[in-house]
Amino acid sequence: MSAQDAPPIGEARTTAIPGASAAASEGLTSYRVLYITWRVLLYAVLTLVGATMLLPLLWMISTSLKEPGEVLLLPPKWISIPPQWGNYPRLFDVLPFDLFLINSIKIAVFATVGALLSCSMAAFAFARMRFPGKNVIFAIILATIMIPFHVTLIPLFKLYRDIGWLSTHLPLTVPFFFGTAFGIFLMRQFYLTIPQEMVEAARIDGCSFIQIYYRIFLPLSKPGLATLGIFTFLGSWNNLMGPLIFLTKVETMTITLGLTLLTNQSGGRWELIQAGAVISILPIVVMFFIGQEHFIQGIARTGIKG
Structure with a gap:
């Protein structure tokens, strides 16, 4: 070549x-x-x-939306023609479901507000503040998650009876203002994702821990707060055991207790029972669709997996 x-x-x-x-x-x-x-x-x-x-x-x-004779037909009939929209107003004639809805909304809102305030503050202390016994106290709080509600049911009933809280909504709302173990854990995990440098910069600028909490952490923790709010609202709304034990008057009953009462009093009127069930899930569906973006972000950032 x-x-x-x-x-x-x-x-x-x-x-x-x-x-x-x-x-x-x-x-x-x-x-x-x-x-x-x-x-x-x-x-x-x-x-x-x-x-x-x-x-x-x-x-x-x-x-x-069916007539009474169409509920148990075989083969089943999916669509009633015409739809019986009158089952919904008839439901309010059988029992005061409007009052049950108001009671459930009031209890769920107060419980959610209490949980958001107390859990966010306690979680901030465990995530960013230093004090003796912090890890031990946090471990004890987490350990309470393993205690079944039924174990504390009788002591709580005697306590609320002695202080005159039975047949009121106080047993279902006041405890949330003292925090929940799951809520504190959830918010603490979220706060740990916020850079420590932001806290140190705020301390250099002269901010106290209270100012850091409501000026920095609260604005940045909207997804975590939305997640905790939805969990708390959902748990309070669907709670049956608590109202069943602590509420004895019809005017104080919640929607879940009203559905149980309807099942016992309607004589197998399944169309009315299902109409009540549809009404009971509407606030939950609306709340989730409103806050679903923050809810998904909060789940992702706190590390909770299904």
Whole structure:
């Protein structure tokens, strides 16, 4: 080979392999077909699972719009023609469900406000402040999560009876103003994601811990507060054991206790029972759709996994 035929310095000699380009293109096409097929199957399975989970909800709504003789038909009748919208106002004639809704909303709102205030402050102390026995106290608080509610039910009943709180909403709201173990843990995990440098900069500027709490941590913790608020509101709204034990007067009952009372008094009127169930879930659905963005962010940042 002469010097003129030699390749320039730094350039590699390449030799085309016959069929290599066609084989690579065929392999890429096969991969794309396999990937698309896998995604289609995955979405089909997820759609099927989602539809299966929606069936009870759809059946509940369908039953609430049926006549009494159509509820237990075989084969089942999904849609009543015409829909019996009168089941909903008839429900309020049987029992004062409007009062039950007001009681449930009042209890859930007060419980949520109390939990947000107390848990956010306690969590800030455990996350950013230093004091003797902090880790021990936090461990004791977490240990209370393992204590079943039924273990403390009788002592709480005797306590509330002695101080005159039975048949009032105080046993269902006041304890939340002293914090909950889950709420403190949730907010503490969220506060730990906030950089320590922000706290140190605020301390250099002369801010106290109270100022750091409401000027820095509260504005940054909206997703965590939304998550805790939804959990607390949902738990208070669906609570049956507490109202069943502490509330004995009809005018103080909640929506869950009202549904139980309706089941016992309606004589198997399933269309009315399901209409009450539909009404009971509407505030929860509305609240979740309003705060779902912050709720999902809060779950992701606090490290809670399903």
